[in-house]
Amino acid sequence: MLERNETIYDLVVLGSGPGGYAAAFRAADLGLNVALIERYETLGGVCLNVGCIPSKALLHIAGDIRTAQEAKHGVTFLKPKIDLDAVRKHKESTVNKLTGNLALMAKQRNVALYIGEGRFSSQHAIEIHSNDAKKGASTDTLTFKHTIIAIGSAAVHLPFIPEDDRIWDSSRALELPYVPNHLVVLGGGIIGLEMATVYEALGAKVTIVEQGKQLMPGADADQVRVFQKANTSRMTFKTRTKMTKVDHSGQMLNLTLTTDAGDETLEADALLVAVGRKPNGFNAGIPEININVDDRGFIITDDMCRTSIDHIFAIGDVTHGPMLAHKASHEGHVAAEVAAGHIAHFSSLGIPSIAYTYPEVAWVGLTETQAKAQGINYKVATFPWSASGRAIASGQTNGATKLIYEPEYHRLLGAGVVGAHAGELLGELTLALEYGATLEDIALTIHAHPSLHESIGLAAELGAGTITDYPNPSSVKRRE
Template identity: 45%
Template sequence: MVVGDVTTGTDVLVIGAGPAGYVAAIRAGQLDLDVTLVEKDAYGGTCLNYGCIPSKALITATDIAHEAATAEEMGIHADPAIDLAGMVEWKDGVVEQLTSGVEKLCKANQVTLLEGTARFVDDHTARVSHSGEGQGSETLEFEHAIVATGSRPIQIPNFEYADEPVLNSRQALELDSVPDSLVVVGAGYIGMELAGVFAKLGTDVTVIEMLESILPGYDDDLKRPVKKRATDLGIDFEFGYTASEWHDRDGDGIRVVAEPADQAATDGGSEQAAGERLTLDTDHVLVAVGRQPVSDTLAIEDAGVETNDRGFIETDARGRTSVDHIFAAGDVAGDPMLAHKGSAEGKVAAEVIAGEPAALDHQAIPAVVFTDPEIATVGMTETEAAEAGFETVTGTFPFRASGRALTTGDSDGFVKIVADEADGYVLGASIVGPEASELIAELGLAVELGATLEDVAATVHAHPTLSESVMEAAENALGHAIHTLNR
């Protein structure tokens, strides 16, 4: 211990105030535990400040502008003026409202808040270096700890985020003027969401992806409407390439250079022959190739906690690490790197520490991509169910047969339900189309409760609504859908 250092004690030390950490701290406070929450940056973490919330705010704003500008079929003729600085100011207001709310909720639940960076000294002690000059540090002794330090964007060689033309997702969300052109490196969910935002703002967008299609890990039938809509927006794709370097063009933007990946360009990519170097002139390049855990700032090895070769802290279903009284939750605890998964893990960790019999079943955790149209999945796919030994039955309902979807002018996509053929239990579902992020909740509940196709089909849904499509998909699996042909 440093001479003059203040030492305090706490039942539960939570490191990181993102969706996993602040939720864990609040739940632990509700369970009458003495809780100290340490955050080095901003309450709410990446999700509330730089990721989920600001990106969805801009997605909503640009959707409104795009829909108004393309609604001639409905008899609406408009040419919206885009004020990106004003849009960002509104987005920042939403973020401020939510982050200040997090701080108030923590205090209302008797959570002690500390601003600073925590590092482990041993498995029951951590030092917190406070932010700001002359703020010093203090030592915390804890009975239990929950590590919830989140993740950060992966950086690729020759593309430093400190260089002004090179953007990560956080920096892209802070631009106050619309770039004429943008190269996006990576066609995962972050790259595709932001590519859509800027395309709707009028930016010429080109996406470089080393694989052969967008959104790796999602089935082709889910990706197809997203790829088509992106192409309709004017987004160009270059598949089979990896970005290798960039050069300044003497005040006239930059030139991004990409080399061929192991496979040839496919899926509607460049007309250049596979094997040729690709050069793209642009104003900015957005690197969105994924995220990595923030576990290297904690001296976590001094607490005896093990990480895997990717830096993730491995946990059991109760959030315990290799050290029984130290837990991990959220992105730092591994895939899927989703805010709501982190929050669920934070609750479980707090409840286990309080002596409750909590555990997390990952089977019913939904995943959502906020592209246009949205994609949402929960539970098993048809392939996964077959691999698990189930004989499956599926039901599908297209949004083009939905009266409500047609009245919104957005009828691309479908709802698909996968069930066990023998007893009808819902095993999983996937949706691509309008409001998929909202519709998936009903199907997540079906998976969680062990509901059957009959349960879903027999639940009367309001008309006209998009949610009727869920009911019709269940009826289709049973062979008696009304508004689509049965298989």
């Protein structure tokens, strides 16, 4: 028998990913009566369950393996013995700890949790359809003064890719079903390269197939080259290459690749398809209640995260901008505050991006590629880690810190770091960007020596013309 219930809330949040739970918790802290809807049994969305968090748990293990393999300081490590069950257990315990904490915080804040499929039935109501194994099917109708849509995105599926246990999306790859002898990764973006890093470290031969001219679209080519050089002996990279056919009838997957030079075939034990994600804006009855959605499925919002209907907000992957968890959580705060009657805007100058590969590649603000495309006048100061005391001492010289700045006033426009722990160095640069810092502001900030973050200060000194730890192009030649 179908049970029906109806409840009224100040705010209903649809989706419990990083944006959704941040919005729900912030709104509850501001005194609103809040409900949070999640289709799966655990909170956290894609990021915590099958995305950022489990991938970083595996990448940490991959990094340990790489560090041991590349040690050249008089210490030799034995060949790693991989216990795949133990590796999975580490990943799963990491996820469980974080999702469990979310459920606890929701309870502490009196946020009502509803597990089921949420769908708009009107501009002021969402129906939740659930089918509990013990309680049976039920429908809850939540009416609200405001709602925040945080239903994220989904992996892109290509029509010519068949269904097969050997063909994975990123969620399946994170389950570590087995370590294939030869893994082909279709897509050279961050997700594909992170998974390639994990599986190569665990013992797979890895081939990356990327249709574009470079790996990691969005990053500058000079930084990608550092990553690629560090991995040339470990992975095969095929850029400007399109996969056109997948034959799964035999013991091996037979892949047809097309380049300007013609077709070639490649055999693989497993294929990971990581060609991007698409927003879920056509789902959950969103178009039916006349919220403006573009032809790609992105919900149109303003800088207060409002949709075309004033009391309905949208945040995260389902809206325009980079599909990143930290962007979603900040938007969640803005939407919750506006719903609670506060004045708030989402107006960041830079949203950091990090590829947690080996080495890491990280950037924020304007890239050189963007500056050239937009006709912006800029200059670059790049400090190589081959001149960094800490990098030399730790055998991590395969890196560089790059600052992009205005030629006249030296105001920071963007930055990129490639190397060990590059993502950890991006915080200072993101803050500097938001504060409108100049090269001189950064250079005059005392950075600890020796440290990797010292490379930021040295890059700024290089651009400002005050550097003494590296040849100074601005030095004045003394007259004889």
